[in-house]
Amino acid sequence: MHDLVLSGGRVVDPESGFDGIADVAVVGDRIAAVGRDLGPARRTLPVDGLVVAPGFIDLHAHGQCLPADRMQAFDGVTTSLELELGVWPVARWYDEQARAGRILNYGASTGWIFARIAAMTAQQTESSIAGMGRAMQDKRWADTVAGAAETADIVARVRAGLDQGGLGIGFPNAYAPGAGVKELSDLCSLAAAAGTPTFTHIAYMSNVDPQSSVEAYTRLIGLAGSTGAHMHICHFNSTSLQDVERAADLVRTAQAQGLKVTVEAYPYGTGSTVIGAVFFADPAFPERTGGGYATVETLATGHRFADRDEILAAQAQDPGALVLWHFLDVSANDRHRALLDVSVLFPGGAIASDAVPWLLSDGSTYLGDAWPLPDDAVSHPRSSGTFTRFLREWVRERRAVSLMEGLRKCTLIPARLLEASTPAMRLKGRLGAGCDADIVCFDLDSLTDRADFRHPNRPSEGVRHLLVGGAGVIADGALVRDARPGRPVRRPSAP
Numbered sequence: 006m007h008d009l010v011l012s013g014g015r016v017v018d019p020e021s022g023f024d025g026i027a028d029v030a031v032v033g034d035r036i037a038a039v040g041r042d043l044g045p046a047r048r049t050l051p052v053d054g055l056v057v058a059p060g061f062i063d064l065h066a067h068g069q070c071l072p073a074d075r076m077q078a079f080d081g082v083t084t085s086l087e088l089e090l091g092v093w094p095v096a097r098w099y100d101e102q103a104r105a106g107r108i109l110n111y112g113a114s115t116g117w118i119f120a121r122i123a124a125m126t127a128q129q130t131e132s133s134i135a136g137m138g139r140a141m142q143d144k145r146w147a148d149t150v151a152g153a154a155e156t157a158d159i160v161a162r163v164r165a166g167l168d169q170g171g172l173g174i175g176f177p178n179a180y181a182p183g184a185g186v187k188e189l190s191d192l193c194s195l196a197a198a199a200g201t202p203t204f205t206h207i208a209y210m211s212n213v214d215p216q217s218s219v220e221a222y223t224r225l226i227g228l229a230g231s232t233g234a235h236m237h238i239c240h241f242n243s244t245s246l247q248d249v250e251r252a253a254d255l256v257r258t259a260q261a262q263g264l265k266v267t268v269e270a271y272p273y274g275t276g277s278t279v280i281g282a283v284f285f286a287d288p289a290f291p292e293r294t295g296g297g298y299a300t301v302e303t304l305a306t307g308h309r310f311a312d313r314d315e316i317l318a319a320q321a322q323d324p325g326a327l328v329l330w331h332f333l334d335v336s337a338n339d340r341h342r343a344l345l346d347v348s349v350l351f352p353g354g355a356i357a358s359d360a361v362p363w364l365l366s367d368g369s370t371y372l373g374d375a376w377p378l379p380d381d382a383v384s385h386p387r388s389s390g391t392f393t394r395f396l397r398e399w400v401r402e403r404r405a406v407s408l409m410e411g412l413r414k415c416t417l418i419p420a421r422l423l424e425a426s427t428p429a430m431r432l433k434g435r436l437g438a439g440c441d442a443d444i445v446c447f448d449l450d451s452l453t454d455r456a457d458f459r460h461p462n463r464p465s466e467g468v469r470h471l472l473v474g475g476a477g478v479i480a481d482g483a484l485v486r487d488a489r490p491g492r493p494v495r496r497p498s499a500p
Contacts, residue, residue, distance in 0.1 A: 006044075006045055006046065006047060007030040007031060007032055007037055007038075007043065007044065007045065007046035007047070008031055008032050008033065008046065008047050008048065008475065009030070009031040009046055009047070009048050009049075009050060009475065010028050010029070010030045010031070010043055010046040010048075010049045010050070011028060011029040011030075011031070011050050011052045011057055011444070011446065011470075012028045012049050012050065012051050012052065012053075013026060013028065013051055013052060013053040014026070014027070014028075014029070014052035014053065014054075014055045014056065014057035014446060015054075015055065015056050015057060016029060016039060016057045016058075016436060017056055017057070017058045017408060017409060017412055017436075018039070018058075018059070018435055018436040018437065019058075019059070019409060019412050019413040019416055019417040019434070019435060020417055020434070020435035020436075020437065021435070021436075021437065022409065023039075023436075024408075024409060027039055027040055027041060027057075028040065028041055028042075028043050029057055029436060029444065030043040030044070030046065031442045031444075031472070031475045032475075033442075033475055034441060034442055034474035034475045034476075035432075035439060035440065035441060035442055035475070036436060036437065036438055036439065036440045036441070036442050036444075037438060038438050039436055039437065039438065050470065052446045052469070052470065054448065055446045055447060055448055055469055055470075056408070056446065056447050056448075056449050057436070057444060057445075057446050058412050058416065058436070058444070058445050058446075058447075059083075059412070059416040059417070059433065059434050059435055059436055059440075059443060059444065059445070060081065060082065060083025060084065060416070060433075060443035060444055060445045060471065060472070060473065061080070061081045061082045061083065061084075061356075061392045061415040061416060061445065062082070062083070062084045062086070062415070062416060062419040062420055062430075062433060062434055063077065063082050063084065063085045063086060063357055063358050063360070063391070063392075063419075064086050064088050064204070064237075064269055064355060064357040064419050064422065064423075065086070065087075065088060065089050065204075065239055065240070065269060065271075065357035065358060065359045065360075066082075066085040066086060066087060066357075066358055066359075066360045067087060067089075067090065067133070067134050067359070067360060067361050067362060068085070068360050068361065068362050068363065068384075068388060069085065069087050069102070069111065069113075069133075070105070070362070070372050071105070071106075071107070071108065071372065071373075071374065072363050072371055072372065072373065072378055072382070073085070073360060073362065073363065073388065074107060074108035074109045074491065075108060075376060075378075075464075075484060076360075076363075076378070076384075076388055076389045076462070076464055077109060077358070077360065077388070077389075078108060078109065078468075078471050078478050078479055078484070079389070079393075079464035079465045079466075079468055079479065079484075080358075080389060080390055080391060080392045080393050080454075080464075080465050080468070081392050081393065081415070081445040081447060081465075081468050081471065082109060082358075082392065083109055083110060083433075083443035083444075083445065083471065083472075083473045083478075084109060084110040084111075084112075084433060084443065084494060085109045085110070085111055085360075086111070086112045086113065086114075086172065086494065087111075087112070087113040087114070087132075087175075088113065088114045088172060088173060088175055088204040088237075088239075089114075089175050089176075089177055089204045089205075089206055089239040089240075089359070090116055090118060090119075090132070090133075090134060090137065090175050090177055091113055091114035091115050091116030091117065091118075091119070091132070091166075091171065091173075091174065091175025091204070092113040092114075092115075092116045092119065092132035092166075092171075093115060093116040093119035093120050093123070093132055093162065093163075093166055094165075094166065094169070095113065095115055095165075095166040095167075095169040095170060095171040096169040096170070098113055098132055099113075099169075099170065099493055099495065102493065103493065106489040106491075107489065107491030107492075108473065108478055108488055108489060108490070108491050109473060109478075109491045110433075110443065110473060110474070110491050110492050110493070110494055111491055111492075111493060111494065112172050112427075112493060112494035112495060113132075113171065113172065113175075114166075114171050114172045114173040114174055114175040114201075114204055115163050115166030115167050115169075115171030115173070115174050115175065116132055116166070116175045117159070117163055117174055117175055117176055117177075117192060118137055118146075118175065118177050118180060118181060119132050119136075119137070120159050120162035120163050120166070121146045121151070121159050121181060121184070122137075122140045122146045123162065124146075124151070124155055124158040124159045124162060125145055125146040125149070125151060125155055125159075126140070126143045126145055126146050128140050128143060128146075133362070133370075134278070134279060134325075134327070134361060134362070135279065135325040135326075135327070135362070135370065136325065137177075137180060137279065137325070138279030138280070138281040138282075138323075138324045138325030138326070139281075139324060139325040141279075141281040141283075141320075141324040141325075142324060144283075146181060147180060147181045147182070147183060147283055148181075148182070148183040148283070149183045150183055150184065150185040150188075151184065151185065151188050156185075156187070156188045156191065159188065159192075160188075160191050160192060160195060163192060163195065164195060167195070167199050167201060167496070170493075170495035170496045170497075171201075171496065172201065172202075172423060172426070172427055172494065172495070172496060173196065173201040173202040173203060173204055173235075173237075173423075173426070174192060174195070174196050174201065174202075174203045174204070175203075175204050176189075176192075176203045176204060176205040176206065177205075177206040177239075178205060178206055178207060178208040178221075179206045179207060179208055179209065179210060179244070179282070179283075179284060180206070180282060180283065182208055182209070182216075182283060186224070189228060190228065190231065190232060193228045193229075193231075193232040193234035193236070194232045194233075194234070196232075196234045196235070197232050197233040197234040197235075199426070200425060200426045201235075201426040201496070202234075202235040202236075202237045202265075202267075202422060202423070202426070203234055203235065203236055203237060204237050204239055205225060205236055205237060205238055205239060206239050206240070206244065207221035207222060207225055207238065207244045208221045208224065208225075209221040210243070210244050210246060210284055210293075210294065211246070211284075211293035211294060212246050212247050212248050212293065212294065212295055213289070213292060213293045217248065218244060218245050218246060218248050218252060219248055219251055219252065219255070221244070222238075222245075222252050222255050222256070223255065225238065225266070226255060226256075226259045226264060226266060229259065229264045229265055229266050230259075230262075230264055233265075234265065235265035235266075235267070235422075236264075236265065236266050236267075237266075237267045237268070237269070237422060238256070238266065238267065238268045238269070239269060239357070239359070240269065240270060240271060240276065240357075240359050241253075241268040241269060241270040241348040241351065241354065242270045242271065242273075242274070242333075242344075242345055242348035242349070243276040243330070243332055243359075245348065246294060246295060246332055246333075247295050247333075247344060249344050249347045249348050250344070250347055253347050253348070253351060256268060256351075260353075267353070267354070267355070267422055268348070268351050268353075268354040268355070269354060269355040269356065269357035269419075270348035270349045270351065270354060270355075270356065270357070271349075271356065271357060271358055271359050271387050271391050272345070272349050272356070272387075272391060272394050272395045272398065272399065273335070273345075273385075273386070273387050273391075273394075274331065274332060274333030274334060274335035274341055274342075274345055275329055275330065275331045275332065275333075275385070275458070276329070276330045276332060276359070276385075277304065277327060277328065277329050277330065277359070277361045277384075277385040277387075278327070278328065278330065279324060279325050279326065279327060279328070280301075280303070280316070280319045280320055280323070280324060280325075280326045280327075280328045281320050281324025281325060281326075285301060285316050285320070286313070286316060286317060286320060288313060290313070294332065295332075296331070296332060298310040298311060298312055298313065298315070298316060299311070300330060300331045300332065301316065301328050301329070301330055301331075302328060302329040302330075302331065303319075303326065303327075303328055303329075304326075304327040304328055304329055304361075304364055304383055304384070304385070305326065305327070305364050305365075305366060305367075305368045305383065306366075323368070326368060327361055327362070327364060329385060329458070333345055346405070349395065349399060350399065350405055350406065353418060354414065354418070355414055355415075355418045355419045355422065356391065356392060356395050356414045356415050357391075357419070358387045358388065358391035358392070359385075359387060360384070360385070360387055360388035360391070361384055361385050361387075361388055362384065363378060363382045363383070363384045363388070363462070364382070364383055364384065365379065365381055365382060365383075366381040366383075376484055376486060377462070377464070378462045379462075380462075382462050383461050383462065384461050384462070385461065386454070386456035386457055386458060386461045388456075388461065389454065389455070389456035389461060389462065389463065389464060389465060390454025390455065390456045390465045391454075392415050393452050393453060393454045393465040393466075393467060393468075394453075394454035394465075395411065395414075395415070396408075396411055396412075396415070396449075396452055397452055397453045397454060399411065401449060401450075401452070408449070416433075416434040416435070417434040417435055418434075419434065420433045420434025420435070421434070426496060427494065427495070427496050427497075428497060429494050429495070430494065433494075441474060442472050442474060442475035443472065443473055443474065444470075444471070444472040445468060445470070445471050445472075446468070446469050446470040446471070447467045447468045447469060448467045448469060449467075451466060451467045452465075452466070452467030452468070453465065453466055453467055466482075468482070469481060469482050473488075473490040473491060474490045474491075474492060475490075476488060476490035478490065
């Protein structure tokens with residue numbers, strides 16, 4: 006007797022390549038069978054006319070809380086991972102998530118940046134993008150090469166995080182450009198020895214030498230070749246800027262040589278980060294990035310900056326404040342739209358949101374239980390609609406990729422990036438007997454993102470049902486308010 010049968014849907018499994026009408030049977034938190042005439046069930050849910058697919062896996066989500074989970078659920082996400090920044094201490098973070106209760110499956114890498122902050126400044130900061138920004142009040146960790154003893158301390162802290170089950174090493178190198186290559190090399194060798202990926206925000210974001218994006222990619226590929234580490238490139242679009250075509254050439258060449266270099270991208274020409282990021286203070290920021298200071302906009306108020314002096318004043322007042330950065334004008338510039346395509350459609354690349362936390366009008370992070378979210382809660386629209394936007398525009402409307410390939414970029418590709426070191430990921434990103442019952446059922450014809458920069462807190466539409474570990478999170482297009490089925494994704498070395 007099955008607990009649930011999803012009957013009559015269009016089942017699309019990126020691993021087997023199956024695309025046809027079938028039923029999916031669920032027992033407990035696992036898929037029991039896929040096919041027809043699967044036998045009796047305690048509950049049968051007709052899903053005729055809907056696509057039935059593995060739940061989407063987001064490798065790059067900074068929200069990591071109840072409101073963020075709810076918005077991502079309507080985007081089809083069932084597993085939300087914090088891998089670029091990571092967390093530290095790792096064990097404490099997992100304990101905190103378990104106590105809080107999560108809707109989506111969750112996990113994190115070991116946060117090199119937070120280990121560096123602790124080792125070099127003794128600051129105790131929370132593992133969040135805002136916490137990193139606030140730590141810039143003492144910028145020695147960001148600007149200074151670590152000494153031998155400090156490097157040993159940093160490596161030890163990161164190793165401890167891996168031993169506690171961290172999913173790899175988060176390497177937001179651009180926020181600590183002062184870190185030396187010897188330190189990075191030691192950490193990449195540690196990742197290679199542990200068999201875990203690194204999740205890297207490249208060191209430089211600029212279209213101008215020296216310290217261009219091309220230089221940063223060349224260095225990253227060199228680290229992959231010299232240490233054997235798997236170097237995963239976060240937000241391939243925003244770090245490459247207008248040199249993404251050359252960056253793609255370099256990555257393809259590295260992959261052809263057998264190096265472990267992979268990429269992810271989000272389907273927007275606008276990024277988001279903290280105002281304290283060191284690259285905003287660069288006097289040559291407009292020339293190096295191809296856009297002026299007005300491309301930087303405060304998330305909480307929508308204010309656009311006029312000049313560098315205003316940026317510096319904002320950094321001094323609240324370095325952890327979130328901003329939007331409009332690095333490409335994809336709404337009006339055909340060339341910029343083509344550049345975004347290079348990253349989003351990169352063969353074998355994953356879709357990942359880089360979702361940021363939800364802020365209220367006073368600048369505080371919203372962590373409450375209200376649904377819908379409060380009217381003044383704001384974030385980047387990618388926190389609401391990354392996957393639905395990609396499937397709507399690139400799959401359904403433009404037919405730039407097939408539905409099968411589009412779903413691969415949202416499911417199987419991110420699962421395979423992690424499964425060598427995290428066996429739990431072998432049960433995600435596919436629909437097969439024994440796999441986790443993380444399942445999304447959506448109407449392809451109506452699937453759409455609704456969030457924009459004026460209304461970021463509008464959830465996506467078209468996801469009719471969402472199961473996390475067999476438990477309903479969205480039912481008939483509505484949120485199941487009390488659902489908390491999310492479980493940790495953790496390396497087996499964890500205690």
